[in-house]
Amino acid sequence: MNLTPSFFSYLLHLADDTLILGQRNSEWTGHGPVLEQDIAITNISLDLFGQTRNIFQYAATLYNESGEDAQKEIEALLPQPWKSYGRELQEDDLAFLRDERQYRNTLLVELPRGDWAHTVLRQFFFSAFQHLQYHALTKSSDQQLAAIAEKALKEVTYHLRWSSEWVIRLGDGTEESHRRMTQALGTLWPFTGELLLPTAYELEAAQEGRGINPSGLRDAWTEKVDAIFSEAGLERPSTAWMQSGGKEGRHSEHLGFLLTELQYLQRTYPNLTW
Amino acid sequence: MISEQAIWQLLEEVKDPEVPVLSVVDLGIIRSVHTEGERIELVITPTYSGCPAMDTIRMDIRLKLLEKGFREVDIKQSLSPAWTTDWMTEGGRQKLEAYGIAAPLPRQQFCSSDLFHEEAVSCPRCKSYHTELISQFGSTACKSLYRCLDCHEPFDYFKCH
Numbered sequence: 166m167n168l169t170p171s172f173f174s175y176l177l178h179l180a181d182d183t184l185i186l187g188q189r190n191s192e193w194t195g196h197g198p199v200l201e202q203d204i205a206i207t208n209i210s211l212d213l214f215g216q217t218r219n220i221f222q223y224a225a226t227l228y229n230e231s232g233e234d235a236q237k238e239i240e241a242l243l244p245q246p247w248k249s250y251g252r253e254l255q256e257d258d259l260a261f262l263r264d265e266r267q268y269r270n271t272l273l274v275e276l277p278r279g280d281w282a283h284t285v286l287r288q289f290f291f292s293a294f295q296h297l298q299y300h301a302l303t304k305s306s307d308q309q310l311a312a313i314a315e316k317a318l319k320e321v322t323y324h325l326r327w328s329s330e331w332v333i334r335l336g337d338g339t340e341e342s343h344r345r346m347t348q349a350l351g352t353l354w355p356f357t358g359e360l361l362l363p364t365a366y367e368l369e370a371a372q373e374g375r376g377i378n379p380s381g382l383r384d385a386w387t388e389k390v391d392a393i394f395s396e397a398g399l400e401r402p403s404t405a406w407m408q409s410g411g412k413e414g415r416h417s418e419h420l421g422f423l424l425t426e427l428q429y430l431q432r433t434y435p436n437l438t439w
Numbered sequence: 440m441i442s443e444q445a446i447w448q449l450l451e452e453v454k455d456p457e458v459p460v461l462s463v464v465d466l467g468i469i470r471s472v473h474t475e476g477e478r479i480e481l482v483i484t485p486t487y488s489g490c491p492a493m494d495t496i497r498m499d500i501r502l503k504l505l506e507k508g509f510r511e512v513d514i515k516q517s518l519s520p521a522w523t524t525d526w527m528t529e530g531g532r533q534k535l536e537a538y539g540i541a542a543p544l545p546r547q548q549f550c551s552s553d554l555f556h557e558e559a560v561s562c563p564r565c566k567s568y569h570t571e572l573i574s575q576f577g578s579t580a581c582k583s584l585y586r587c588l589d590c591h592e593p594f595d596y597f598k599c600h
Contacts, residue, residue, distance in 0.1 A: 201584060205576035212580065215489020219518070312519035317488055319521055319600055320580075322552050327575055330554055 168231040171369035173224060173239045174269060175376045176310075177259070178367070178412055180220035181270035184260060185420070186291060187213030188427050192278050202281075205327060209288065212320040219313045221256035229253045242267060250436055261431035265414075265421050272411035273356040275420045282345040285331035287353055292325040293389045294360045297382040306374035329393050336397025343398065350399060358407025361386065367412075441509070443472045446479060453503050456495045457579050458597075460538040463496055467526025470517055478511040479504060484522045486600070487580040524600045536563050541585065541596040550599030560596045562587035570594075 191210040197203025228236060228243075244262030247254065274291060278284050299321055302314035335342040361383045363371070370376025387401075394401055410416070430437060450469055455461045463469055463483070470482040481500065485493045497514055504512050524543035532542035541560045544550060550558060557572045567589040575598070577584040582595040 201574035201576075204578070204584075205574055208576040208580055211489040211491070212487060213489070215485075215487060219488055308519075312517075312521075313488075316485070316518045316521045320488060323575060326552050326554060333554070 168227050168235045168239065169369075169373075170239050170242070171366040172307075172373065172375055173227070173242055174364075174366040175370040176220055176224040176227075177242065177267075178269035178364075180217045180224065180259070181268045182274055182291075182295075183213040183220075184217040185268070185270045185423065186274040186288075187211075187217065188423060189274065189276075189278050190284065190288070193284065198281050206284065209324050209327070212317075212324065216313070216317045216320070217260070218256055219316070220310075221259045223309050223313065224259060225254040225256055246432075246435060257431065261428045265416055265424055267414060268416065268420065268424075269412055269414065270420075271356070271359045272408055272417055273353065273359065275411065275417060275423060276353070276356065277419055279349065279352070280345060281331075282335055282342070282349040283352065285328050285335065286346065286349045288324065289328035289332045289393065290353065290357050290360070290390070292321055292328050293393075294379075294382065294386055296321050296325050297385050297389075298377060298379065301377040301382070305376065310375065332393055332399070333397040336394070336399045346397070346399060350402065354402045354404060355406065355408050359409040359411060362407070362409055364412045440476060441474060441479075443474050446472045446474060446481075446504075449503055449507060450500065453496070453499050455492060456499070457492045458535070458538070458540065458581075460534045461531050463500065465528050465531025465534065467524075467528065467531075468496070468522060477509065478513070479509055480513045480515065482515045482517050484517050486522050490580050492579075522600070524597065527597075535597055539563050539594060540582070541594060543597045543599050546599045558596075558599070560585055562590060562592070563594055564592055565590040 187210040190206050190213070193203060193206045194210075195203065197206055228239070243254070244258050244267070245264065246262045247258040250258075273287060276283075276287065296318070299314040299318045303311050303318065305311040305314065332346070336346045337343070361379050363378050363380050367376055368378060371378040390401060411420075447464060447469075450464050450472075451462045453463045455463065455466055466486065468483050468486060470484050473480040483497070483500075500514060501512055523546055525546050527543065535542045541563050544558055544560070559568050560570050561568050562570050562585075565587060567587055569588045570585050571588060573584040573586050573593065575583045577595050581597055581600065583598045584593065585596045586593045
């Protein structure tokens with residue numbers, strides 16, 4: 166498969182979404198509301214990191230195997246410090262050494278973890294989307310991406326089930342849990358639109374048959390949200406105005422802080438391995 | 440020159456670091472073994488995308504083969520078709536039960552992704568089906584946590600995947 170700026174951006178977008186959400190969820194490790202759920206959210210992080218690694222490894226391989234001309238074209242997407250290392254591109258370089266504006270994740274996944282209601286509702290919105298997205302990607306004309314999606318889909322099925330149950334449990338739980346869920350919904354809803362709003366590189370990747378246009382998933386996603394919300398006693402907000410920009414590198418103030426922690430080791434001890 | 444069958448036998452000695460009663464063959468993650476002269480090519484498939492044991496397993500396979508004098512070992516990873524617990528061997532399932540972990544139910548017949556649905560899992564200690572799910576996620580990515588309501592022991596269930 167040939168390397169193009171749009172496809173490389175597309176891979177970064179997929180991997181950044183799972184990387185940043187995994188990092189956010191991992192903040193619960195040791196702080197979960199009960200031990201079993203602490204383990205659950207940590208396991209979900211682990212799955213997300215595994216998916217991230219598969220995609221970054223693939224992106225790095227694609228880059229390393231491409232000709233100089235194709236490599237030059239994606240210069241702006243590569244991590245600056247790596248360029249002085251004089252070795253092939255590796256998955257960790259992509260995860261730990263890019264600048265904030267080079268990340269292609271949605272704003273939704275970088276928002277602070279908030280309380281447990283925020284965390285499970287965000288996971289639900291994301292998993293419901295990722296499930297549809299990866300399902301469609303199993304038919305990608307890019308065989309490696311299709312295989313990564315096929316593998317991940319089984320894991321995402323568990324995430325979707327777990328987060329759906331929590332949305333129902335809290336939405337249809339006590340007065341306090343319902344209040345917290347409603348509050349989380351108010352905060353998170355304006356960030357859901359970006360999942361379904363295609364960027365130029367997504368459209369290009371879709372046109373090549375390698376990626377998918379997320380706007381085609383809108384009906385199925387909305388249907389899933391409505392189905393769970395009706396059991397949870399929650400109402401889908403009618404707000405039409407949505408935040409966007411993350412997928413194109415325009416992030417909220419939260420991402421920088423997250424990256425500082427995520428990248429600390431590789432920034433402090435460049436090229437460290439163990 | 441070594442036969443492919445002999446390599447399969449050697450691989451029986453490489454254990455899953457997180458469930459040390461299971462070999463990599465029992466787990467069903469070895470997809471193919473191919474030998475050509477002194478060269479050995481293996482294809483393995485990960486259980487879960489993020490399973491931290493996979494890196495260790497890859498290294499353990501290499502060390503085991505090195506120990507037997509095989510230096511040219513090429514381990515390739517294949518993601519599709521995706522690993523399923525249905526690939527676990529019958530011997531593997533029995534070893535799991537004896538170790539105190541409930542073996543995975545056959546995926547097609549029993550496993551569903553329905554909400555609030557619990558699979559009827561038998562307690563590996565007292566064999567009772569009077570058990571309940573504590574959490575879909577357990578001590579490792581591949582297990583969920585159950586409790587037996589008869590003998591009152593908690594136990595791991597190697598979940599359908």
